[in-house]
Amino acid sequence: MSDSYDAVLIGAGVNTLAAALHLAARGRRVAVFERAQVAGGAVKTGEYTLPGFRHDWAAMNLSLFAASGFFKQYAEELTRHGAAFVPVSRPFSSSFPDGSWCGVSTDLEGTVARIAALSDRDAETWKRLFAAFPSEAPHLFGLLNSPMRIRALAYFFWKTWRAKGTAGTADLGRFLLSSPRRWLGETFESAQVQAMLAAWGMHLDFAPDIAGGALFPYLEGMAGQAYGMVIGAGGADTIVKALVAALTARGQVVETGVSVDRILIAGGRATGVRLADGRSIQAGQVIAGVAPSALLRLTGGLAAGFDARMRAFDHAPGTLMIHLALSGLPDWSASPELKTFAYVHLAPSLDQMARTYAQARAGLLPDTPIVVVGQPTSVDPSRAPQGKHTLWLQVRMAPGTILGDAGGQITADSWEQAAEPFAQRALDILEAHAPGTMAKILGRRIVPPTELEADNPNLVGGDQICGSHHLAQNFLFRPAPGHADGSTPIPNLHLTGAAVWPGAGTGAGAGFLLARRLAGN
Numbered sequence: 002m003s004d005s006y007d008a009v010l011i012g013a014g015v016n017t018l019a020a021a022l023h024l025a026a027r028g029r030r031v032a033v034f035e036r037a038q039v040a041g042g043a044v045k046t047g048e049y050t051l052p053g054f055r056h057d058w059a060a061m062n063l064s065l066f067a068a069s070g071f072f073k074q075y076a077e078e079l080t081r082h083g084a085a086f087v088p089v090s091r092p093f094s095s096s097f098p099d100g101s102w103c104g105v106s107t108d109l110e111g112t113v114a115r116i117a118a119l120s121d122r123d124a125e126t127w128k129r130l131f132a133a134f135p136s137e138a139p140h141l142f143g144l145l146n147s148p149m150r151i152r153a154l155a156y157f158f159w160k161t162w163r164a165k166g167t168a169g170t171a172d173l174g175r176f177l178l179s180s181p182r183r184w185l186g187e188t189f190e191s192a193q194v195q196a197m198l199a200a201w202g203m204h205l206d207f208a209p210d211i212a213g214g215a216l217f218p219y220l221e222g223m224a225g226q227a228y229g230m231v232i233g234a235g236g237a238d239t240i241v242k243a244l245v246a247a248l249t250a251r252g253q254v255v256e257t258g259v260s261v262d263r264i265l266i267a268g269g270r271a272t273g274v275r276l277a278d279g280r281s282i283q284a285g286q287v288i289a290g291v292a293p294s295a296l297l298r299l300t301g302g303l304a305a306g307f308d309a310r311m312r313a314f315d316h317a318p319g320t321l322m323i324h325l326a327l328s329g330l331p332d333w334s335a336s337p338e339l340k341t342f343a344y345v346h347l348a349p350s351l352d353q354m355a356r357t358y359a360q361a362r363a364g365l366l367p368d369t370p371i372v373v374v375g376q377p378t379s380v381d382p383s384r385a386p387q388g389k390h391t392l393w394l395q396v397r398m399a400p401g402t403i404l405g406d407a408g409g410q411i412t413a414d415s416w417e418q419a420a421e422p423f424a425q426r427a428l429d430i431l432e433a434h435a436p437g438t439m440a441k442i443l444g445r446r447i448v449p450p451t452e453l454e455a456d457n458p459n460l461v462g463g464d465q466i467c468g469s470h471h472l473a474q475n476f477l478f479r480p481a482p483g484h485a486d487g488s489t490p491i492p493n494l495h496l497t498g499a500a501v502w503p504g505a506g507t508g509a510g511a512g513f514l515l516a517r518r519l520a521g522n
Contacts, residue, residue, distance in 0.1 A: 401462020
């Protein structure tokens with residue numbers, strides 16, 4: 002005996018849930034099956050340290066979701082089911098070892114003043130870039146929100162040429178191919194301003210010298226200035242809970258704690274899935290929100306060339322998460338004002354970021370990891386008991402498999418033994434920038450790359466972005482040439498999630514684009 006649906010979706014991440022909701026809104030009967038006990042994938046929130054302290058497991062920044070075409074279409078429904086955001090007017094900053102700092106806020110005069118303290122010329126450059134952003138944004142966001150097919154890409158460049166001319170289009174193409182170091186070095190003179198923006202590239206596997214990475218420091222800088230940031234009210238899981246509630250209210254199926262053992266293929270096309278509990282689920286379409294390697298495990302292989310691409314899919318270095326329950330926010334040496342920023346990057350220079358990345362890529366524990374310090378309770382006090390705070394630390398980069406220690410101090414070669422001393426290395430960096438923070442710790446939880454992957458197999462080696470975004474694996478090539486729309490060589494079988502264009506983040510782009518294609522709108 003089996004159930005039958007118009008579409009079955011594997012995994013309850015943001016992309017699959019968004020795809021399911023759009024298909025349901027178009028009259029399809031859908032079912033979502035998630036192996037974990039809680040929906041959301043990397044977007045979930047829990048009391049991981051002490052009761053009353055709510056921590057975002059991996060993703061914290063929901064700006065992409067709040068600004069997405071998907072949310073704009075379903076905002077009323079999702080808000081009715083509990084989705085709520087907290088606006089952040091001071092999205093990011095950087096603290097440097099020499100005691101200087103810089104930060105971007107939606108107050109243009111404030112941002113310019115902070116940059117001017119480092120470089121008057123850079124302050125003028127920032128104002129010029131921001132003044133031009135409204136004319137540049139439609140082209141860049143248009144590219145990132147477009148279906149990634151040859152025709153769509155050609156149309157994008159044609160529209161850009163009509164608007165910007167030949168020289169302007171050539172400049173845009175050069176910019177899209179530039180590394181962060183190239184663009185930042187050409188644009189800003191202050192090493193601190195360069196480092197403040199380059200830190201964003203590290204979120205998407207773009208170390209300073211990786212071609213194609215200039216776009217992200219630019220967009221994060223300008224978008225942070227223009228719009229700020231949003232985080233989830235009470236936790237990032239606000240959007241996941243709302244998506245699940247919206248689907249359930251529409252009479253659709255979302256089951257957690259249920260693994261899919263096999264994607265069923267008959268007559269050369271996908272026909273459904275077999276669950277670990279023995280049930281066979283028939284479906285007109287199967288949408289797998291999984292990493293490319295998992296797609297092969299679920300099918301046994303699809304086509305030689307495609308399978309080779311899936312096996313060769315390159316994952317970024319991992320991340321180690323540290324969740325802290327604190328009696329108070331860090332007292333930043335550089336400025337008390339740093340307490341008011343959602344993110345404080347501890348990424349001292351372009352050279353250090355490049356070295357850290359190279360060490361992690363080589364399998365070494367970096368001697369000076371990049372630390373992203375999230376201070377969500379600075380804007381959302383509901384996440385902790387009154388007067389208390391949570392701290393969210395991403396330690397980047399971390400090798401999935403440890404081959405050695407660049408610092409020459411940690412002898413462990415497994416994360417079971419290395420997690421604690423490596424986390425302490427990161428906490429020592431935090432303590433150097435904010436003395437006394439360690440004394441404020443009430444509880445902590447260290448989550449190494451291996452635990453991130455065990456919790457969510459899509460995070461291979463602790464890779465939180467489900468695959469490098471380098472040029473050879475982005476745009477038309479994400480996850481493979483001819484399949485950036487989520488298609489596979491098997492009819493009715495589709496891949497979605499961060500491994501598919503437009504890639505990582507909470508914007509639900511891959512799921513929404515796929516669902517629109519399948520639904521015809």
